Amino acid sequence: MVKITKFGGSSVSSAEQFKKVKAIVESDPARGFVVVSAAGKRNSSDYKITDLLYLVNAHLQYKFTCDDLLDTIGGRFCEIAQELNLTYPIEQEFQEFRDQAKAGKVSPEYIVSRGEYFTARMMAEFLGFPFVDAADVISFNLDGSINMERTGQLLRATIGANQRFVLPGFYGSAPNGAIKLFDRGGGDITGAIVAAALGADLYENWTDVSGFLTADPRIVDNPKAISRITYAELRELSYMGASVLHEEAIFPVKDAGIPLWIKNTNRPQDVGTIISESAAKDEAEPIITGIAGKKDFVAIHVKQSHMSSEIGYIRRVLSIFERYRVSIEHMPTGIDSFAAVVQHSDVKDCLYNIIADIKTELNPDEIKVVDNLALISTVGRNMASRPGISGRLFGVLGNAGINIRMIAQGSEELDIIVGVNSDDFERAIRVIYGAFIDSEDNIITVEELERKGAF
Numbered sequence: 001m002v003k004i005t006k007f008g009g010s011s012v013s014s015a016e017q018f019k020k021v022k023a024i025v026e027s028d029p030a031r032g033f034v035v036v037s038a039a040g041k042r043n044s045s046d047y048k049i050t051d052l053l054y055l056v057n058a059h060l061q062y063k064f065t066c067d068d069l070l071d072t073i074g075g076r077f078c079e080i081a082q083e084l085n086l087t088y089p090i091e092q093e094f095q096e097f098r099d100q101a102k103a104g105k106v107s108p109e110y111i112v113s114r115g116e117y118f119t120a121r122m123m124a125e126f127l128g129f130p131f132v133d134a135a136d137v138i139s140f141n142l143d144g145s146i147n148m149e150r151t152g153q154l155l156r157a158t159i160g161a162n163q164r165f166v167l168p169g170f171y172g173s174a175p176n177g178a179i180k181l182f183d184r185g186g187g188d189i190t191g192a193i194v195a196a197a198l199g200a201d202l203y204e205n206w207t208d209v210s211g212f213l214t215a216d217p218r219i220v221d222n223p224k225a226i227s228r229i230t231y232a233e234l235r236e237l238s239y240m241g242a243s244v245l246h247e248e249a250i251f252p253v254k255d256a257g258i259p260l261w262i263k264n265t266n267r268p269q270d271v272g273t274i275i276s277e278s279a280a281k282d283e284a285e286p287i288i289t290g291i292a293g294k295k296d297f298v299a300i301h302v303k304q305s306h307m308s309s310e311i312g313y314i315r316r317v318l319s320i321f322e323r324y325r326v327s328i329e330h331m332p333t334g335i336d337s338f339a340a341v342v343q344h345s346d347v348k349d350c351l352y353n354i355i356a357d358i359k360t361e362l363n364p365d366e367i368k369v370v371d372n373l374a375l376i377s378t379v380g381r382n383m384a385s386r387p388g389i390s391g392r393l394f395g396v397l398g399n400a401g402i403n404i405r406m407i408a409q410g411s412e413e414l415d416i417i418v419g420v421n422s423d424d425f426e427r428a429i430r431v432i433y434g435a436f437i438d439s440e441d442n443i444i445t446v447e448e449l450e451r452k453g454a455f
């Protein structure tokens with residue numbers, strides 16, 4: 001089994017964290033390919049090395065002295081090297097980098113990339129793995145996209161028979177050899193690209209949380225973690241506001257059918273979240289995978305008798321939204337009425353123009369605007385073909401006195417979306433959570449996941 005094991009900034013923020021990484025890597029011989037971010041925060045009031053390097057660039061650009069900043073960055077690296085008794089000459093190497101940066105000999109992107117470079121250098125020695133520079137193997141096209149074919153070739157040629165390396169995340173090189181960065185948080189993207197390019201069986205992403213949560217912890221106290229989710233469910237949840245991985249970090253592994261496992265470096269015993277292309281429907285698994293939602297939607301209801309038999313009526317209404325470049329999020333329909341649900345921010349300057357145009361061009365019997373609408377998506381692949389779930393959902397909201405103002409369900413039965421008053425948003429999420437997730441015993445163990453072929 002080939003695994004790509006990526007560690008985020010907080011997992012490599014200190015000598016103590018380096019030791020945890022080593023224990024994790026050494027506990028499984030399949031963990032040969034390691035990708036690291038730059039050393040991150042050691043606690044909530046600390047700084048990320050990458051942020052400090054961006055600050056160095058800003059100082060250099062405006063010709064301010066940045067010796068203190070460089071001292072802080074170099075100091076962080078030296079501290080790790082000393083505590084771990086590393087022989088890598090970090091002090092000299094950092095001094096050389098510092099001189100080059102101050103003399104304007106290196107690009108801003110090169111400067112920022114040194115966070116992952118030095119972190120990976122030290123990690124390579126600490127693990128006893130060869131170091132591979134991302135500049136030599138991660139190859140960008142001229143348009144900024146990744147050249148997967150060339151990256152794959154370069155990676156395979158570099159690895160040879162040696163099934164191990166430590167690779168810095170977050171950067172690669174442009175066709176002219178210059179260092180090029182991914183977006184912020186791009187270490188996750190490097191890991192996914194390497195996994196896809198090497199045809200890995202699993203992409204492990206080690207961070208400081210035990211996976212995705214079933215609901216927003218600012219709304220629900222201590223929500224349970226999601227142990228297993230499909231890429232499609234994840235897309236629904238992230239679209240509805242759940243903060244998840246960088247989308248670009250998901251595409252390469254999703255397209256290659258490689259499962260992605262989120263694990264916690266500080267609590268490796270926790271199951272974490274495994275994301276895969278498909279997961280067989282399983283009665284024993286939770287019905288609901290997660291709940292997410294967003295506020296600030298507006299519904300424009302249009303009613304016209306005999307609309308259902310008038311060909312092109314809805315299309316003509318929708319073309320008015322298109323004219324104002326407003327994207328329609330949902331469109332619940334009745335026999336002779338329908339509603340266009342849009343984001344408030346998209347129509348804040350053009351709502352009255354849209355309504356005026358609908359009136360002039362289509363002259364409907366009634367047009368009504370409902371604002372302050374919040375949408376809540378209850379997502380679960382196991383809901384499909386299980387009768388009674390929506391009834392139960394509407395029932396518990398009704399019992400709690402929450403008025404449902406809109407209902408939508410995707411054709412794959414992956415989610416049920418309800419629209420409620422924005423004031424009821426948080427309470428509705430808590431009610432759904434209480435009824436479905438909290439009340440179920442849905443803890444899955446790693447052994448069970450393995451037995452079910454999750455990875």
Ligand code: ASP
Nearest residue numbers: 037050170184185186187
């Ligand atoms: N170090 C980079 C950042 O802070 C990339 C990463 O952490 O994945 O954005």
